[in-house]
């Protein structure tokens with residue numbers, strides 16, 4: 001009897017087997033990205049590989065969102081819910097899947113880390129603006145979340161605002177968390193420099209002198225207020241970017257009941273991606289991202305670096321979570337959340 005139970009536990013479901021045989025593509029070492037590796041025995045129902053360069057062993061799911069998961073099938077159900085219904089409240093998810101709050105929280109962030117990055121260089125006329133969302137430390141132990149309880153005065157206190165730079169290029173809106181506090185030339189340059197290399201027309205929707213410094217060599221048009229422009233196509237685009245940012249703020253405030261600034265970039269990526277593309281977290285595109293586990297476990301470190309180097313805030317009360325492993329493998333700049 002015991003043996004039979006053990007066997008049924010070890011036997012992968014059809015869905016999981018399909019993920020391993022059809023969805024996951026092993027074409028490089030997840031640690032060092034070398035293309036040279038060989039089959040090095042079996043791990044349960046799948047192959048184990050060894051990299052010729054770094055000598056580490058790995059399986060097809062190493063580094064992906066399903067890495068180190070005990071309840072892989074339940075996670076696949078969770079991913080299906082997100083795919084078809086969007087991000088539900090943690091309470092709803094816990095009830096439906098009978099999982100703990102922290103599990104639902106972790107799984108959500110693994111999926112948010114799986115949103116494909118649109119890392120293109122802008123080629124044509126782009127529209128750019130910025131907006132802000134209240135700085136939040138929601139969920140951080142020992143910190144009272146002040147985002148929704150502060151007095152009206154502190155709302156106008158720049159040091160409490162997370163600043164997001166928003167760029168519309170073609171159909172896609174790319175949002176980047178740039179600082180907490182006043183937005184300066186330094187922050188704008190950090191966020192936009194790489195992408196703006198090939199831009200020949202830059203239109204900025206608000207009056208912010210800092211942009212002039214950043215892109216002084218470009219043809220810049222500062223448009224303020226937007227309404228004076230007699231160009232219906234442009235006005236449509238301007239409306240699109242404004243509406244997207246407004247909707248994002250409402251979604252974060254109302255649907256998500258606020259999001260910690262630590263995770264703001266991830267939620268924004270998801271929101272903007274879903275406006276244009278359908279998001280299938282267990283499709284080929286998302287499930288083959290092998291930086292997900294690494295970014296997920298190192299999130300606190302990225303947040304710390306961001307707060308210390310690019311904001312007016314102090315880094316306080318570190319969140320301490322221990323992971324069995326945390327990859328220390330090479331991440332591309334584009335793979336780091338902010």
Ligand SMILES: [Zn+2]
Nearest residue numbers: 029032051054
């Ligand atoms: Zn390797």
